Amino acid sequence: MSDNRSQLVGVAVQGSVVSPQLPALPASPYIIGADGKAVLLPAPGGIVYNVSIGDSAYGWLADMVQPGVSIAAAGGANNALRGLACVGNEAIVVSGRALGKRGAVTGKSGRFAEHVILHFDREVLEMIALGDKILVRAIGRGLALSDAADVHLKSMSPRLLDALEVGASESAGVTVPVAAEVPGSLMGAGAGLTSEAGCVQIQTDDRAALATHGVEGLRLGDVVAIRDFDCRWGNGYLKDAVTIGVVVHGDSVRGGHGPGVTPVMTAVGGRIQPQLVAERNIGELLGLKTATGVTA
Amino acid sequence: MLRTNASQLVELAVHGRVWPVAGDHYDYRTTSGGRGATHIGMAGICFTHRVGDAAFGWEADHLEPGVSIRHPDDGDEHALHYLACMGNDAIVTSGACSGATGVVTGEHAHVLVDFPPEAIEMLAVGDEIQIRSLGTGLQLLDHPDVITHKLSPRLLDALDASTTDDMKLQVGVVAEIPSYLMGSGAELSPDYVDQDFMTGDREEIARLGLDRLRLGDIVAVRDEDHGWGRGFYSGAVTIGLIIHGDSAWTGHGPGVLDLLSSRDGGIVPVRSPDANIALTLGLRVPSELERDDQTNHVSSYAMSSDLGGS
Numbered sequence: 159m160s161d162n163r164s165q166l167v168g169v170a171v172q173g174s175v176v177s178p179q180l181p182a183l184p185a186s187p188y189i190i191g192a193d194g195k196a197v198l199l200p201a202p203g204g205i206v207y208n209v210s211i212g213d214s215a216y217g218w219l220a221d222m223v224q225p226g227v228s229i230a231a232a233g234g235a236n237n238a239l240r241g242l243a244c245v246g247n248e249a250i251v252v253s254g255r256a257l258g259k260r261g262a263v264t265g266k267s268g269r270f271a272e273h274v275i276l277h278f279d280r281e282v283l284e285m286i287a288l289g290d291k292i293l294v295r296a297i298g299r300g301l302a303l304s305d306a307a308d309v310h311l312k313s314m315s316p317r318l319l320d321a322l323e324v325g326a327s328e329s330a331g332v333t334v335p336v337a338a339e340v341p342g343s344l345m346g347a348g349a350g351l352t353s354e355a356g357c358v359q360i361q362t363d364d365r366a367a368l369a370t371h372g373v374e375g376l377r378l379g380d381v382v383a384i385r386d387f388d389c390r391w392g393n394g395y396l397k398d399a400v401t402i403g404v405v406v407h408g409d410s411v412r413g414g415h416g417p418g419v420t421p422v423m424t425a426v427g428g429r430i431q432p433q434l435v436a437e438r439n440i441g442e443l444l445g446l447k448t449a450t451g452v453t454a
Numbered sequence: 455m456l457r458t459n460a461s462q463l464v465e466l467a468v469h470g471r472v473w474p475v476a477g478d479h480y481d482y483r484t485t486s487g488g489r490g491a492t493h494i495g496m497a498g499i500c501f502t503h504r505v506g507d508a509a510f511g512w513e514a515d516h517l518e519p520g521v522s523i524r525h526p527d528d529g530d531e532h533a534l535h536y537l538a539c540m541g542n543d544a545i546v547t548s549g550a551c552s553g554a555t556g557v558v559t560g561e562h563a564h565v566l567v568d569f570p571p572e573a574i575e576m577l578a579v580g581d582e583i584q585i586r587s588l589g590t591g592l593q594l595l596d597h598p599d600v601i602t603h604k605l606s607p608r609l610l611d612a613l614d615a616s617t618t619d620d621m622k623l624q625v626g627v628v629a630e631i632p633s634y635l636m637g638s639g640a641e642l643s644p645d646y647v648d649q650d651f652m653t654g655d656r657e658e659i660a661r662l663g664l665d666r667l668r669l670g671d672i673v674a675v676r677d678e679d680h681g682w683g684r685g686f687y688s689g690a691v692t693i694g695l696i697i698h699g700d701s702a703w704t705g706h707g708p709g710v711l712d713l714l715s716s717r718d719g720g721i722v723p724v725r726s727p728d729a730n731i732a733l734t735l736g737l738r739v740p741s742e743l744e745r746d747d748q749t750n751h752v753s754s755y756a757m758s759s760d761l762g763g764s
Contacts, residue, residue: 190682269641343634346685350638350650350705361640361685386634391484392704394637394652413683414640 159326160304163316168297171239172252173229175290176273178203189221192363192413202271202407203228205286209408211264211277211379212441212448215417216362216409222418223408225378226264226283228273229292239274240266240355244298245404245422246318246444249276254290256282262444263294264379265406265420266313268348268356275406279447306331309425310390312353318422321443322381322402330431334383334402334423337438338373342386342395346414353389357406357418376417379440379448380405383432389421400430404440456615456623457595460607465588468534469547470523472581473497473564483515486654486704491515495699496563497522499577503699505559505568505670506732506743509708510653510700516709517699519669521556521574522564523583535646538565539589540695540711541609541735547584551576557735558585559670560697561604562648562709568737597623599720601681603644603712612734613672613693613713614726625693625714626672626726629664633677633686637705644680648697648709651675659707667708668743670731671696674723680715691721695731 178201180187188196200220209218209225231239247263261278276292298315303324309331311319325333340360344367348358360373368374376382381404388396389403403419410416423430441448475498482490495514503512503519525531544556544567554573560566567583589606596617602610614626631651635658639649653659667673673694679687680694694710701707714721732738 192679192681192683192685192687194682341634344686347641349636349640349652350703351641353704359640363679363683363685364687367686367688388486388654388704390704391486391488392706394486394654394705395634395658396486396655397658412685413679413681413687414685415683 159306159324161319162300162302162304166297166300166316168295169242170293171242171296172291172293173231173236173239173274175205175286175288175292176203176228176230177288189412191411197411202267203273204288205283207283209378210448211446212439213378215376215378215405216374218408220408222267222271222410222415224267224273224275224406225277227261227276227278227286227292228267229276230273236272237355239294240272242296242299243274243294244296244313244315244318245420245440246315246321247297248295250293250295251286252291252293254287256285256290259285262446264440265404265418266356267407268359268418269351272356277446303332306429308429309423311423312389312421314422317444318440327431331425331429333431333433335435335438336383336402336432337380337435338376338382339432339434340373340382340384341371342384344371345384345387346416348418349393351393353391353393353421353424357420358393359418360416361414362409362416363413376405377439378405378408381438381440382419384419388426389424390426396426398428399424399426400428400432402430402432456610456617458607458610459593459595463588463591463607465586466537467584468537468587469530469582469584470525470534470565472499472577472579472583473522473524474579483703485702491702498579499574501574504732504738506730506738507669509667509669509696510665512699514699515701515703516562516706518560518562518564518566520559520566520568521577522566524564534565534585535561537587537590538585539587539604539606540713541606541612542588543586545584546573546577547582549578549581557737559731560695560709561711562698566697594623596621597720599718600714600716602714603680605713609731609735612731614729618722622720622722623714623716624722624724625674626729627674627693627723628671628727628729629667630674630676630723631664631710633675636675636678636684637707640684644684644712644715648711649684650701650706650709652705653700653707654704667696668730669696669699672729672731673710675710679717680712681717687717689719690715690717691719691723693721693723
């Protein structure tokens, strides 16, 4: 399908590798699970060595683990970083021991974390330090399909669009191969928040519901469809709206939380037709060196 | 009468100030149809709307009825937010109507206090308001599976609630909201603030009759456990209070403030059309709440979202 990529403007946005954050003393360091139990687990952010795009989204002893490297900027610059970085954009280390090494944007985390999540090859990961500066060559804002203007692209780089193999459809506007379909009824935290700069989470407290809907095997980086969910100008329930997104962070014990999905495409009125396939992960689609060989 | 531990609760003063409408509330916000719109409705003193009025149809977003208060110091503000319970007494402690009394009817970006019209006429932005907070720690002794949030003993007594023969908690509600409509606030604590139900699908809201809800209505949310977070859990039931008005933002709508939640099906909602705290707490008389069937249940502001098409 043709698009308007020749008109896009690429700009640099930049952040620093952030440390995971815990509350200052004397506050309790615990998070409270949906069952009321207090637990201390690694918080989102930082450099995660042993969880990568391609690994399971479930089972890790961490709260919303963000694979690879998470970056943020101070103040309004973080809004630009989160708002303009698109999934699949190139990231370049511009300070520290990994100077000049290149990675890719794989997602964005939601409220209270508000990071851009990056993938780097394992040998680069070993060289990166907290505080290192990383530049993102942001391109993708404004991207639109020439023959399906009612299909909204969100945080979508031209590189990811090419990889997704979006097809034209006479009955629907476009077809998109996906690894899973998630019902809108399972979407929790992130509803009512922006669809441009974060993610919306698949609620996992009711494990039986995950099995019922066939989403208990999700992997980080999976391309998924969310049924009856509108992400055109914010995230919310709408019958026959479909959103395509990427699984960007891991599960959580918190009520209303779970794996995060950063929207990359959304349309109302059944204009996106997901096609369920066995595997669909941006690790393979973008050619990232992912396998850690670890499963949760 | 439900057996509780109310005699063991501690009553504490917390405080705030009548909070001004903030300039940034006048920035354009984007409706669910992608239109820019200015919006009013939050903070300050609302002269036109009280608890008991319709939750839909006003030319406002997140309409906060009555008086909105908060405190400029973080510690005081958090104490106000966490400890003020629905149905607590409020008293004005400065200004032209010092000594006037009101009742806590909601908690959103601000704690919402209902005052009678004569006090509303005299109140000024910045006036100090003190709350006699009572309710944190409240337990229902015959319903150990039921968790309370921000529920004063006074409001509990005013609920149409009883213990059934099979030891479940039966609660009268105006309407039931399905879990798939629960939206903004899923990421927040049920002890802090409300959660909106989503009204972007206007057909669905009309089909369920939810567009006829009023501020102050008691509602049930099906399949939502709001014990220590907010999320889908099959069979769970949460009882809440409608505290603010509709919204045209995606994922937003009237706010549901959690009062009671059972993860294990220990709450049985039953229909009770007059379960509105404006009536049950004696804040207003029934004639003031008579429904007008001609009421337009969607404001032009919210409708602008539906005109956006793609």
